[in-house]
Amino acid sequence: VTDSYAPPVQRLVTELSKLPGIGNRTAQRLAFHVLRASTQDASALAQAIIEVKEKIGLCEVCFNLTDERRCRICEDPRRDHALICVVEEPSDVIPMERTHEYRGVYHVLGGALSPIDGVDPEDLKIEQLLARVTSAGQADVGPGVAVREVVLATNPTTTGEATALHIAQELRARAPGLTVTRLASGLPVGSDLEYADEVTLGKALAGRRAV
Numbered sequence: 001v002t003d004s005y006a007p008p009v010q011r012l013v014t015e016l017s018k019l020p021g022i023g024n025r026t027a028q029r030l031a032f033h034v035l036r037a038s039t040q041d042a043s044a045l046a047q048a049i050i051e052v053k054e055k056i057g058l059c060e061v062c063f064n065l066t067d068e069r070r071c072r073i074c075e076d077p078r079r080d081h082a083l084i085c086v087v088e089e090p091s092d093v094i095p096m097e098r099t100h101e102y103r104g105v106y107h108v109l110g111g112a113l114s115p116i117d118g119v120d121p122e123d124l125k126i127e128q129l130l131a132r133v134t135s136a137g138q139a140d141v142g143p144g145v146a147v148r149e150v151v152l153a154t155n156p157t158t159t160g161e162a163t164a165l166h167i168a169q170e171l172r173a174r175a176p177g178l179t180v181t182r183l184a185s186g187l188p189v190g191s192d193l194e195y196a197d198e199v200t201l202g203k204a205l206a207g208r209r210a211v
Protein backbone atom coordinates (compact mmCIF):
# COMPACT_ATOMS: atom_id res chain seq x y z
CA VAL A 1 0.00 0.00 0.00
CA THR A 2 2.86 2.35 0.87
CA ASP A 3 4.93 1.44 -2.21
CA SER A 4 4.13 4.77 -3.81
CA TYR A 5 5.97 6.70 -1.08
CA ALA A 6 9.61 7.70 -1.25
CA PRO A 7 11.68 5.15 0.74
CA PRO A 8 12.29 7.45 3.78
CA VAL A 9 8.54 8.08 4.14
CA GLN A 10 7.84 4.38 3.72
CA ARG A 11 10.39 3.59 6.44
CA LEU A 12 8.74 6.02 8.87
CA VAL A 13 5.29 4.54 8.16
CA THR A 14 6.68 1.03 8.74
CA GLU A 15 8.29 2.02 12.07
CA LEU A 16 5.21 3.89 13.31
CA SER A 17 2.90 1.00 12.41
CA LYS A 18 4.90 -1.23 14.81
CA LEU A 19 3.55 0.83 17.74
CA PRO A 20 0.63 -0.71 19.68
CA GLY A 21 -2.78 0.36 18.47
CA ILE A 22 -1.33 2.02 15.36
CA GLY A 23 -2.63 0.53 12.14
CA ASN A 24 -1.30 1.35 8.69
CA ARG A 25 -3.77 4.20 8.11
CA THR A 26 -2.88 5.89 11.41
CA ALA A 27 0.83 5.34 10.75
CA GLN A 28 0.47 7.17 7.43
CA ARG A 29 -1.44 10.01 9.10
CA LEU A 30 1.28 10.35 11.77
CA ALA A 31 4.04 10.21 9.14
CA PHE A 32 2.43 13.09 7.24
CA HIS A 33 2.04 14.99 10.49
CA VAL A 34 5.80 14.60 11.11
CA LEU A 35 6.51 15.74 7.54
CA ARG A 36 4.42 18.87 8.07
CA ALA A 37 5.97 19.61 11.49
CA SER A 38 8.93 21.94 11.91
CA THR A 39 12.40 20.41 11.78
CA GLN A 40 12.75 21.39 15.45
CA ASP A 41 9.62 19.51 16.55
CA ALA A 42 10.50 16.44 14.49
CA SER A 43 14.04 16.40 15.93
CA ALA A 44 12.68 16.78 19.46
CA LEU A 45 10.54 13.66 18.94
CA ALA A 46 13.45 11.67 17.51
CA GLN A 47 15.74 12.86 20.32
CA ALA A 48 13.19 11.97 23.02
CA ILE A 49 12.99 8.40 21.67
CA ILE A 50 16.79 8.05 21.58
CA GLU A 51 17.17 9.54 25.06
CA VAL A 52 14.59 7.28 26.68
CA LYS A 53 16.41 4.24 25.29
CA GLU A 54 19.83 5.52 26.37
CA LYS A 55 18.98 6.81 29.84
CA ILE A 56 16.16 4.70 31.19
CA GLY A 57 16.94 1.43 32.89
CA LEU A 58 15.47 -0.68 35.67
CA CYS A 59 15.69 0.17 39.37
CA GLU A 60 18.12 -2.22 41.06
CA VAL A 61 15.67 -2.80 43.92
CA CYS A 62 12.16 -2.89 42.44
CA PHE A 63 12.78 -3.06 38.64
CA ASN A 64 10.59 -0.04 37.96
CA LEU A 65 11.84 2.34 35.27
CA THR A 66 14.45 4.86 36.39
CA ASP A 67 17.23 7.09 35.10
CA GLU A 68 19.22 6.45 38.30
CA ARG A 69 20.37 3.25 40.00
CA ARG A 70 17.26 3.34 42.17
CA CYS A 71 13.86 4.78 41.33
CA ARG A 72 12.31 7.76 43.10
CA ILE A 73 9.86 5.57 45.01
CA CYS A 74 12.58 3.30 46.44
CA GLU A 75 14.62 6.39 47.40
CA ASP A 76 11.68 8.10 49.13
CA PRO A 77 12.03 7.81 52.95
CA ARG A 78 8.35 8.79 53.42
CA ARG A 79 7.20 5.61 51.70
CA ASP A 80 6.45 2.50 53.76
CA HIS A 81 9.32 0.20 52.79
CA ALA A 82 7.82 -2.69 54.77
CA LEU A 83 4.91 -2.88 52.31
CA ILE A 84 5.60 -4.16 48.80
CA CYS A 85 3.09 -4.14 45.95
CA VAL A 86 3.88 -6.69 43.22
CA VAL A 87 2.85 -5.68 39.68
CA GLU A 88 3.50 -7.13 36.24
CA GLU A 89 4.80 -4.11 34.31
CA PRO A 90 6.23 -0.65 35.05
CA SER A 91 3.04 0.79 33.47
CA ASP A 92 1.05 -0.80 36.33
CA VAL A 93 2.77 1.41 38.91
CA ILE A 94 1.08 4.51 37.46
CA PRO A 95 -2.57 3.48 38.14
CA MET A 96 -1.60 2.35 41.67
CA GLU A 97 -0.01 5.75 42.32
CA ARG A 98 -3.07 7.52 40.91
CA THR A 99 -5.24 5.99 43.65
CA HIS A 100 -3.30 8.02 46.28
CA GLU A 101 -4.19 5.14 48.65
CA TYR A 102 -0.92 3.31 48.38
CA ARG A 103 2.13 4.49 50.36
CA GLY A 104 4.31 1.40 50.11
CA VAL A 105 6.95 0.46 47.56
CA TYR A 106 6.78 -1.79 44.48
CA HIS A 107 8.22 -4.86 42.86
CA VAL A 108 7.89 -5.07 39.07
CA LEU A 109 7.97 -8.64 37.77
CA GLY A 110 8.47 -7.83 34.09
CA GLY A 111 5.50 -9.92 32.93
CA ALA A 112 3.26 -12.77 34.02
CA LEU A 113 3.72 -16.53 34.05
CA SER A 114 2.59 -18.07 30.79
CA PRO A 115 4.04 -21.53 30.01
CA ILE A 116 2.36 -21.45 26.57
CA ASP A 117 4.35 -18.34 25.66
CA GLY A 118 7.48 -19.73 27.29
CA VAL A 119 7.38 -17.39 30.30
CA ASP A 120 8.59 -19.39 33.31
CA PRO A 121 9.28 -18.23 36.90
CA GLU A 122 12.98 -17.68 36.13
CA ASP A 123 12.03 -15.21 33.36
CA LEU A 124 10.39 -12.91 35.92
CA LYS A 125 11.91 -11.05 38.90
CA ILE A 126 10.49 -13.58 41.37
CA GLU A 127 13.80 -14.68 42.95
CA GLN A 128 14.61 -11.01 43.48
CA LEU A 129 11.27 -10.53 45.28
CA LEU A 130 11.96 -13.51 47.53
CA ALA A 131 15.38 -12.05 48.31
CA ARG A 132 13.78 -8.73 49.27
CA VAL A 133 11.43 -10.31 51.81
CA THR A 134 13.95 -12.70 53.34
CA SER A 135 17.02 -11.73 55.34
CA ALA A 136 19.25 -11.82 52.25
CA GLY A 137 17.55 -8.77 50.82
CA GLN A 138 17.10 -6.78 54.03
CA ALA A 139 20.10 -4.59 53.25
CA ASP A 140 18.17 -3.25 50.26
CA VAL A 141 15.17 -2.03 52.23
CA GLY A 142 17.33 -0.33 54.81
CA PRO A 143 18.42 -1.17 58.34
CA GLY A 144 15.66 -2.18 60.68
CA VAL A 145 13.01 -2.42 57.98
CA ALA A 146 11.58 -5.90 57.71
CA VAL A 147 8.98 -6.46 55.01
CA ARG A 148 5.59 -6.86 56.69
CA GLU A 149 3.20 -7.34 53.79
CA VAL A 150 3.30 -8.19 50.09
CA VAL A 151 0.26 -7.14 48.03
CA LEU A 152 -0.11 -9.21 44.87
CA ALA A 153 -1.47 -6.77 42.29
CA THR A 154 -0.95 -8.78 39.13
CA ASN A 155 -3.68 -8.38 36.50
CA PRO A 156 -7.06 -10.14 37.01
CA THR A 157 -6.34 -12.35 33.97
CA THR A 158 -5.58 -16.08 33.74
CA THR A 159 -1.83 -15.46 33.61
CA GLY A 160 -2.00 -12.76 36.30
CA GLU A 161 -3.93 -15.07 38.68
CA ALA A 162 -1.51 -17.95 38.01
CA THR A 163 1.40 -15.64 38.75
CA ALA A 164 -0.17 -14.44 42.03
CA LEU A 165 -0.83 -18.04 43.09
CA HIS A 166 2.73 -19.11 42.32
CA ILE A 167 4.28 -16.18 44.19
CA ALA A 168 1.95 -16.66 47.18
CA GLN A 169 3.11 -20.28 47.47
CA GLU A 170 6.77 -19.30 47.21
CA LEU A 171 6.35 -16.55 49.82
CA ARG A 172 4.57 -18.88 52.23
CA ALA A 173 7.41 -21.38 51.93
CA ARG A 174 10.25 -18.86 52.17
CA ALA A 175 8.86 -16.21 54.52
CA PRO A 176 6.21 -17.84 56.76
CA GLY A 177 5.69 -14.77 58.99
CA LEU A 178 4.88 -12.47 56.08
CA THR A 179 1.33 -11.28 55.31
CA VAL A 180 0.47 -11.94 51.66
CA THR A 181 -2.60 -10.25 50.20
CA ARG A 182 -4.33 -10.04 46.83
CA LEU A 183 -6.33 -7.09 45.50
CA ALA A 184 -10.06 -7.54 46.19
CA SER A 185 -12.27 -8.59 43.32
CA GLY A 186 -14.22 -5.82 41.66
CA LEU A 187 -11.63 -5.15 39.02
CA PRO A 188 -12.99 -6.13 35.60
CA VAL A 189 -11.96 -9.76 35.08
CA GLY A 190 -9.61 -10.29 32.15
CA SER A 191 -8.60 -6.65 31.99
CA ASP A 192 -5.31 -4.97 32.76
CA LEU A 193 -4.57 -2.95 35.89
CA GLU A 194 -3.37 -0.27 33.54
CA TYR A 195 -6.94 0.43 32.40
CA ALA A 196 -8.60 0.34 35.84
CA ASP A 197 -9.92 3.67 37.09
CA GLU A 198 -8.43 4.96 40.34
CA VAL A 199 -11.65 4.64 42.38
CA THR A 200 -12.11 0.94 41.50
CA LEU A 201 -8.42 0.26 42.04
CA GLY A 202 -8.42 2.18 45.33
CA LYS A 203 -11.34 0.07 46.56
CA ALA A 204 -9.64 -3.14 45.42
CA LEU A 205 -6.56 -2.08 47.36
CA ALA A 206 -8.48 -1.12 50.52
CA GLY A 207 -10.39 -4.41 50.40
CA ARG A 208 -7.36 -6.61 49.78
CA ARG A 209 -7.58 -10.02 51.42
CA ALA A 210 -5.01 -12.47 52.75
CA VAL A 211 -4.16 -15.37 50.44
Ligand SMILES: [Zn+2]
Pocket residue numbers: 059060061062063064070071072073074075
Ligand atom coordinates in the same frame (compact mmCIF):
# COMPACT_ATOMS: atom_id res chain seq x y z
ZN1 LIG B 1 12.69 1.11 42.78
